[in-house]
Amino acid sequence: MKRKTALITGGAGFIGSHLCDRLINEGLRVICLDNLITGSVANIESLAKARNFRFIEHNVSKYISIKEKLDFVLHFASPASPEDYLKFPIQTLKVGSLGTHNSLGLAKDKKAVFILASTSEVYGDPLVHPQPESYWGNVNPIGVRGCYDESKRFAEAITMAYHRVHRMDTRIIRIFNTYGPRMRINDGRVIPNFMYQVLKGRPLTVYGRGRQTRSFCYISDLVEGIFGLMKARVNVPVNLGNPNEFSIMELARFVIRLTGTNSKIIFKPLPQDDPRQRQPDIRLARRMLGWSPKVQLKEGLELTVDWFRNHS
Ligand code: UDP
Numbered sequence: 001m002k003r004k005t006a007l008i009t010g011g012a013g014f015i016g017s018h019l020c021d022r023l024i025n026e027g028l029r030v031i032c033l034d035n036l037i038t039g040s041v042a043n044i045e046s047l048a049k050a051r052n053f054r055f056i057e058h059n060v061s062k063y064i065s066i067k068e069k070l071d072f073v074l075h076f077a078s079p080a081s082p083e084d085y086l087k088f089p090i091q092t093l094k095v096g097s098l099g100t101h102n103s104l105g106l107a108k109d110k111k112a113v114f115i116l117a118s119t120s121e122v123y124g125d126p127l128v129h130p131q132p133e134s135y136w137g138n139v140n141p142i143g144v145r146g147c148y149d150e151s152k153r154f155a156e157a158i159t160m161a162y163h164r165v166h167r168m169d170t171r172i173i174r175i176f177n178t179y180g181p182r183m184r185i186n187d188g189r190v191i192p193n194f195m196y197q198v199l200k201g202r203p204l205t206v207y208g209r210g211r212q213t214r215s216f217c218y219i220s221d222l223v224e225g226i227f228g229l230m231k232a233r234v235n236v237p238v239n240l241g242n243p244n245e246f247s248i249m250e251l252a253r254f255v256i257r258l259t260g261t262n263s264k265i266i267f268k269p270l271p272q273d274d275p276r277q278r279q280p281d282i283r284l285a286r287r288m289l290g291w292s293p294k295v296q297l298k299e300g301l302e303l304t305v306d307w308f309r310n311h312s
Contacts, residue, residue, distance in 0.1 A: 001028055001230075003028075004028050005029040005030075005031065005069060005070050005071050006029070007030075007070050007073050007106070008023075008031070008033065009060040009073075009075050010034055010060075010117070011033060011034055011076065012039030012041060012043050013076065014043070014184075015219070015222065016032070016039065016043075018220075018223050019074065019223055020032050020047055020053065022223050024050050024052055024053055027052075029052040030053050031056065031070075032047075032054065032055045033058050033060055033077070034055070034058075034077065035060070037088065037091060038088075060077045060095060061091070061099045062102070063102060064106050070106070071110075071113065072114075073112045075100055075103040075104075075115065075116050077099055078092060078096060078152075079095075080119070083187065084187060085145070090147075093147050093150070093151045094151075096148070096150075096151025096152050096154060097154050097155070097158075100155040100158055104159065108162065114162070114168060114169070114171070115171045115226070115230065116171065116172045118156050118174045119152050121139075121148055123137040123139075123275075124138040124145075124275065125139075125140075125276055126275065129277050130245075132281040133174065137149075139153065143272055144271075145272070145273045159172055160172075163235055169233065169235070171230070171234060171235065173225070174239045174241075176241025176278065177241065178218070178219055179192075179219065179301075180220070180303065180304050180307075181308075182219075183304075185311075190248060190251065191251075191301075192308070194251070194252060195255070195308045198255055198261045199259075199309060201261065203264040204252045204255065204264070204265050205268045206267055206268070207270045207274065208248075208269070208274065209267065209270075210247055210248040210249030210252060211276075212247065212270070212274060212275065213248070213278060214278050215241055215242050215246070215279045216242060217241045217242035222241075222293075225240040225285060226240070228285075228289035232288055238284055239280040239281060239285060240282070242280075242295075244297060249265075252265050254298075254301070258298065
């Protein structure tokens with residue numbers, strides 16, 4: 001991997017910036033592209049002086065021109081929090097469609113491996129549980145989450161078309177709920193919201209009755225899986241996530257207990273099309289990459305709350 005060059009779209013975002021760190025540490029050259037719509041230069045501040053790192057402020061939905069040779073193009077740009085993609089539905093659709101097309105075109109031109117950050121949202125409100133990669137999903141195309149779900153589904157479709165037609169080496173990662181340092185405290189997702197609320201002594205907002213479930217993966221585990229997939233020639237979609245499943249009510253109680261606060265729990269309406277259950281089937285990642293998550297929720301939340309304490 002040493003001396004290879006990777007371009008990461010969305011490299012100043014939560015996952016993208018951790019990936020930049022990891023690839024720099026592995027000895028790669030990294031070009032980070034971001035239009036900073038939801039990402040932040042603070043996330044890549046520590047890399048600014050690294051000799052092998054370059055940041056370009058650019059919207060990947062517009063044509064990308066890069067002079068250097070590239071070995072990897074990792075397309076991680078997209079709003080990813082439901083609140084963000086509700087705020088930016090058109091940008092979300094564009095980055096998943098035009099942005100994926102541009103990134104694929106760049107990878108093809110450079111004969112680079114293309115890696116798509118897809119999502120568990122391609123499964124929608126799943127009727128199969130846990131979700132294996134073979135499940136086609138249950139998505140409402142015209143609902144408020146459709147902008148994200150369908151743009152990622154399109155992104156997967158065009159990636160497979162480039163793989164089949166142009167014989168490109170492509171990878172698709174279906175990322176399940178991931179958390180950790182560098183999430184925006186106000187990004188609206190459940191873990192930053194609960195962290196903010198406990199740190200401010202406010203009540204925790206549980207949507208609906210809190211019976212819906214999610215399975216939370218700590219960022220370092222995810223990055224390990226992504227790095228594993230960069231090295232493995234697996235062209236079919238691969239789920240990456242932590243299969244430990246919790247209801248949102250359990251998560252709220254857990255966060256209160258862990259932080260030793262006396263915040264109350266209040267209930268807010270369940271957002272439209274909020275998936276009722278989500279748990280990755282990671283047998284494929286285990287078999288093909290020898291990967292499985294290591295960080296349990298308790299440890300991951302402790303690291304995250306410490307980070308939020310110092311950064312909010
Ligand atoms: N949620 C909640 N309270 C909050 C934020 C989110 O109960 O303050 C719920 C949300 O309705 C969903 C789950 O937590 O069922 C996870 O939401 P998130 O926005 O983190 O991501 P999603 O998995 O829905 O993309």
